[in-house]
Amino acid sequence: MFMTDARPGIRKFCLLLLITFWVRPAWAVPVTLATVQKSNWSRTIPVMGQVESVGMVTLTAPMTGRITGPFPPTGTIAAGTVIAHVDAPGLQARLRAAEAQVEYARTALRRDEQLLKDGVVARATVEASRATYEQALGNARALRAVAVDQALTAPFTGNIRYLIAPGTVVAAGTPIASISGRAQPWVEALVPPELAFRLHPGEPAALRAHRWHGIGRIHSIGSSARQSGLVSVILHLPPHAPVLPGEWLSIQLQTSERPVLRVPAAAVVMHGAKPLVYLDKHGRAQGVSVRVLGVEHGVAYLSGALRPGEQVVVSGSTRIRAHSPLEIRE
Incomplete structure (x- = not known):
């Protein structure tokens, strides 16, 4: 019988061990x-919110122009008080021109109606004159409405605070004065439903406006989403916050910890x-x-x-x- 040398097998086994322990780290x-x-x-949710109030209103310029009196003294004013006027450049001249155009169109219409009776012009001519008159009348009425809108009046009794000086030239939409009644303003923000359920009344929220910042608190959270798919969140403002109804605030809501x-x-x-x-x-x-x-x-x-x-x-x-x-x- 021949004896098989086992040394080659041992060498192969040792080589495999070397590969396992030396090559693997490579x-x-x-x-x-x-x-x-x-x-x-907890998650910080950045949203925008708008200041709302039932008992506070900000009067804004309805058109571009110069602000003139009467500017009643600061303090309590009665509902219906005229606060200021906005003198729009060229408005009175345009109104006078429009009224003159109405008078001219009325005279032309009467003349053509008489000529139609005399058989001189066709009915189509009278209809065209009537359309011209009605258009001129509509233009004049629109300008008269604008002239009426020049007056800013107090919608309710309250304390007035002026935001600009008399004689200032302003653009349409510029805040002129604010009137505060008994109601306190609040802030409304809209958030997605999946975030709203993690907010709770009483939790603080960081509020920031132009040159002002403060801490408000969540007052209530809507129970259902609006048509927009967002849920309303109402926040209390800190006392004496210098913000006005209609103003937009940057808000940082903090969700509850989990x-x-x-x-x-x-x-x-x-x-x-x-x-x-x-x-x-x-x-x-x-x-x-x-x-x-x-x-x-x-x-x-x-x-x-x-x-x-x-x-x-x-x-x-x-x-x-x-x-x-x-x-x-x-």
Whole structure:
């Protein structure tokens, strides 16, 4: 019988061991890890809101022009009091020209009606004269309405505060004066329903207007969405806030806190259109889909199939795939 030499087999086995322990680090991805942690998280919602009031109104210029009196003294004024006039440039001249055009068209119409009776002109001529007269009359009425709108009157009894000086030339829509009654102003903002249910009455909100900022509080949240699909949120203004009805404010709403998980933002990678993180599972990468709720100061707040205490890949996460071998570095 011939004895088979076992030494070549031993050499092959040793070679495989060398490959396993020496070659693997050459293709394992060097990474650093971070621990998944519990955290509380709230979301800041930037929205726009408008100041509203039943007992407060801001009178604005109905047209471009120069503001003239009477400008009653600051204090309480009665409903119907004329506060100021807006002298629109050229308005009176245009009104006089329009009235003259009405008189001319009326005279022409009467003349053509008489000529029709005499059989000199056709009925179509009279109809054309009548259309010209009615058009001139409409133009004059429109200008008279504009002239009436020049007067700014108090819609109710209240305290008046002037916002510009007499003689100022203003554009249409410029605030002239504000009148405050007994009611206090508030702010209305509109938010999506999925965010509205996480807001609660009494929570603070940062308010900012031109050259002013303050803290308001949520008064109430609508129970259903409007036709626009948004939910109304009513906020109280701080005392003596220098804002006017109709003014728009920038608002920062803060949602109530909820328990979430936090990891370094660098641990989150995109796989197609889905965010995920890679866990270290016995030296190999395991991808886990997550939902990113927010990112602040380099920290990502997540929800998903993660557990506190698990190790996620931070540096090197963009170079690995599922089941990639990992070389853990401190």
